[in-house]
Amino acid sequence: MDTALFIITGASKGFGREIAKNLAHSKLLSDSNLICLLGRDMAGLQETASLAKSTTKKVDFNLKECDYFQLRHDWTFDDILGHLEPQFTRVFVFNNAGTLGKLDRISNLLSSDIVPAMFTNVIGPMCLSSAVLKKFPNSQVFVINSSSLAAIQPFDTWSVYCSSKAAIEMFHRTIAIEDPKIRVLNYAPGPMDTDMQAQIRKEMPQVELKEAFVSMHNEGKLVDPAASAKKLLSIIEQNTFDNGSHIDYFD
Amino acid sequence: MDTALFIITGASKGFGREIAKNLAHSKLLSDSNLICLLGRDMAGLQETASLAKSTTKKVDFNLKECDYFQLRHDWTFDDILGHLEPQFTRVFVFNNAGTLGKLDRISNLLSSDIVPAMFTNVIGPMCLSSAVLKKFPNSQVFVINSSSLAAIQPFDTWSVYCSSKAAIEMFHRTIAIEDPKIRVLNYAPGPMDTDMQAQIRKEMPQVELKEAFVSMHNEGKLVDPAASAKKLLSIIEQNTFDNGSHIDYFD
Numbered sequence: 001m002d003t004a005l006f007i008i009t010g011a012s013k014g015f016g017r018e019i020a021k022n023l024a025h026s027k028l029l030s031d032s033n034l035i036c037l038l039g040r041d042m043a044g045l046q047e048t049a050s051l052a053k054s055t056t057k058k059v060d061f062n063l064k065e066c067d068y069f070q071l072r073h074d075w076t077f078d079d080i081l082g083h084l085e086p087q088f089t090r091v092f093v094f095n096n097a098g099t100l101g102k103l104d105r106i107s108n109l110l111s112s113d114i115v116p117a118m119f120t121n122v123i124g125p126m127c128l129s130s131a132v133l134k135k136f137p138n139s140q141v142f143v144i145n146s147s148s149l150a151a152i153q154p155f156d157t158w159s160v161y162c163s164s165k166a167a168i169e170m171f172h173r174t175i176a177i178e179d180p181k182i183r184v185l186n187y188a189p190g191p192m193d194t195d196m197q198a199q200i201r202k203e204m205p206q207v208e209l210k211e212a213f214v215s216m217h218n219e220g221k222l223v224d225p226a227a228s229a230k231k232l233l234s235i236i237e238q239n240t241f242d243n244g245s246h247i248d249y250f251d
Numbered sequence: 252m253d254t255a256l257f258i259i260t261g262a263s264k265g266f267g268r269e270i271a272k273n274l275a276h277s278k279l280l281s282d283s284n285l286i287c288l289l290g291r292d293m294a295g296l297q298e299t300a301s302l303a304k305s306t307t308k309k310v311d312f313n314l315k316e317c318d319y320f321q322l323r324h325d326w327t328f329d330d331i332l333g334h335l336e337p338q339f340t341r342v343f344v345f346n347n348a349g350t351l352g353k354l355d356r357i358s359n360l361l362s363s364d365i366v367p368a369m370f371t372n373v374i375g376p377m378c379l380s381s382a383v384l385k386k387f388p389n390s391q392v393f394v395i396n397s398s399s400l401a402a403i404q405p406f407d408t409w410s411v412y413c414s415s416k417a418a419i420e421m422f423h424r425t426i427a428i429e430d431p432k433i434r435v436l437n438y439a440p441g442p443m444d445t446d447m448q449a450q451i452r453k454e455m456p457q458v459e460l461k462e463a464f465v466s467m468h469n470e471g472k473l474v475d476p477a478a479s480a481k482k483l484l485s486i487i488e489q490n491t492f493d494n495g496s497h498i499d500y501f502d
Contacts, residue, residue, distance in 0.1 A: 071362050072323055105429045106377070106422075107384035111322050114377050118369060122414065126357070126365050133358035154425035154495070162425050163373065167418035171357075174405035174413050178356045244405070 004030035005088040005139075007132065009066070009125070010097030011037035012044025014194035015146060017051065018229035019094055024054040026233045030089060033059045038066040038080065039097070068097065068124025069116050077131035084135070091139040092236070093132050095125035095168070096146040100196060101160040103204045114160050121164035126171055133175075133182070140181075142236060145172040147186040147246060156207045169246065176244025185241055187232050190223035190249035191216055223249055255281035256339040256390075258383065260317070260376070261348030262288035263295025265445035266397060268302065269480035270345055275305040277484045281340060284310045289317040289331065290348065319348065319375025320367050328382040335386070342390040343487070344383050346376035346419070347397040351447060352411040354455045365411050372415035377422055384426075384433070391434075393487060396423040398437040398497060407458045420497065427495025436492055438483050441474035441500030442467055474500055 006023060010016040020037060023029065035052065037045045045063040053059065064080050101117030102109060129143055150158055151165035169186050176184035191197060191213070201217060204210045216222055228249050235241055257274060261267040271288060274280065286303065288296045296314040304310065315331050352368030353360060380394055401409055402416035420437050427435035442448060442464070452468060455461045467473055479500050486492055 071366065074362070076362070106381045106426050107388075107430075109381050111325070111327070111374070111378045111381075114374055114381075115322065118374055122373075122418065123362070123365055123369055126410070126414065127362045130357045130360050130362075130365075137358070151421075154421060154428050156425075156429050159377070159422055159425035159429065163377065163418040163422040166421035167373065167414040170402075170405060170417035171410055171414040174407075174410040175357050177405050178407050178410065179358075 001032060002030040002089045003032045003087065004028065004090045004092065005034050005036065005084070006092045006094070007036040007038065007128070008094040008096060009038045009128065010146075011048050012039030012041040014196065015189055015192060015225045015229060016094070016096045017048045018225040019096065019232065020048050020052040022226065022229045022233055024052050024059065027237045028092065028233060029054065029057045029059065031058065033057060034062060034084075035059060036062045036064065036080070038064050040065065040067050069119045071119055071123055071127055077128060081131055081135050086136050086138070088136060088139050090142070091132060091136045092142045092144065093129060094144050094146070095129065095172075097124065098146060100158075100199055103157045103161075103200070105157055105205070106159050109160065117160045117164055121161070122167045122171070125168055129171075129175060140183075142183045142185075143172060143175060144232070144236065145169065145186045147188045149188055149248070151186070151188070152246065156209045157205050173244040180243060183239065184244045185235065186244070186246040187235065188246065188248040189225070189228040189232065192225040192228055193222035194225055197222055252283060253281040253340045254283045254338065255279065255341045255343065256285050256287065256335070257343045257345070258287040258289065258379070259345040259347060260289045260379065261397075262299050263290030263292040265447065266440055266443060266476045266480060267345070267347045268299040269476040270347065270483065271299050271303040273477065273480045273484055275303050275310065278488045279343065279484060280305065280308045280310065282309065284308060285313060285335075286310060287313045287315065287331070289315050291316060291318050320370045322370055322374055322378055328379060332382055332386050337387050337389070339387060339390045341393070342383060342387045343393045343395065344380060345395050345397070346380065348375065349397060351409075351450055354408045354412075354451070356408055356456070357410045360411065368411045368415055372412070373418045373422070376419055380422075380426060391432075393434045393436075394423060394426060395483070395487065396420065396437045398439045400439055400499070402437070402439070403497065407460045408456050424495040431494060434490065435495045436486065437495070437497040438486065439497065439499040440476070440479040440483065443476040443479055444468075444473035445476055448473055
């Protein structure tokens with residue numbers, strides 16, 4: 001019997017929730033499935049799980065509160081992965097959790113604005129990916145990074161986010177060449193109508209670039225996160241992408 | 252009277268030392284100069300300072316032991332920058348300190364292999380750059396990143412280093428657009444004959460890519476760090492580079 005494990009980080013809302021919901025109707029499901037939802041808000045994870053129930057296949061859920069900033073204290077993924085049997089046919093890791101951090105020019109930032117974002121956006125997904133690859137050496141592993149245009153293009157007042165997204169994009173490119181059996185994708189989901197865009201409109205300083213984000217919202221041009229999640233899952237289903245490549249929603 | 256402050260991190264050996272030594276003969280010196288050498292090894296800093304004495308201009312040295320991993324404990328740059336008067340005409344920051352970290356495929360790494368390297372290679376130079384820009388709002392500031400081919404190309408068993416170098420390259424690209432008055436350069440100094448290359452030959456696992464590094468050494472093709480430092484300083488002297496651009500020693 002084919003079995004699949006799906007690990008989705010940042011699953012309590014937004015794009016992570018949409019990935020979970022759309023998985024339930026995707027061809028990625030096996031005969032038996034475990035969906036592991038990780039995030040910082042258990043109520044959100046529970047809502048995601050209730051929305052993501054499959055109507056066709058056996059799907060179990062495993063919900064874990066998890067904050068990558070704990071990794072500064074020798075925290076490990078044992079409480080998340082430790083109890084799982086390493087027998088899944090396929091394992092999918094959606095490295096989706098991310099934070100904008102504080103948006104401001106670098107001279108206005110403090111180390112306390114920089115360090116937590118680096119744990120959430122870079123160190124956390126690196127350590128999770130490492131733990132998964134250790135734990136499931138015999139599974140077909142897919143690692144998907146929720147990337148961003150900000151990974152390849154600098155944005156005014158976004159130095160922390162841009163740097164972190166460039167790092168985690170390069171991380172996924174590197175694991176793609178380290179072991180070609182692992183399937184790795186950097187997927188930029190587009191400017192989605194989520195809390196992150198609301199935070200940009202609210203908190204981004206009044207630099208010229210801000211207007212572009214405000215306009216996208218006002219003109220209804222933000223991307224529907226459900227549509228972007230569907231596109232991502234269909235790319236993975238087709239499984240013809242170049243390993244480690246960067247694919248944008250608009251491609 | 253024109254005055255200049257030069258801050259060089261990773262100055263106790265290797266490329267940092269060569270930057271310091273070659274500064275003493277460069278056109279970047281002003282009438283009066285302070286060279287701040289930061290690194291983890293005071294004996295090495297002292298040797299760098301003794302090698303870097305100028306014969307033509309007034310140059311003072313300020314040596315500070317400094318380990319960016321302290322930033323995990325709310326450490327700040329106050330003990331390094333706090334006592335300086337913010338009156339320098341020009342301020343040059345050489346974000347040069349860096350560590351390869353442990354070279355291995357990601358499934359063989361632990362968080363303790365990842366976290367310190369991210370502090371040294373990413374968080375440290377971000378926080379130093381921020382502190383300098385806060386401290387010297389009226390100076391002409393140059394920020395130079397010791398970048399790497401690994402910032403733009405993934406290398407097998409180098410996921411930590413590649414990710415960190417991609418991050419700090421993007422960081423410098425971002426500060427270049429945040430304030431065009433700041434002059435920012437990502438300079439890849441080439442594969443230099445330093446301790447870092449010795450570490451690669453000694454510690455890199457036996458993957459196919461390793462042979463390229465061993466061959467470069469055996470065939471005498473490693474770059475002389477003094478030559479690379481001279482090239483870097485001449486690029487800064489000419490000061491015609493595109494702001495935030497990536498320039499390689501071989502360009």
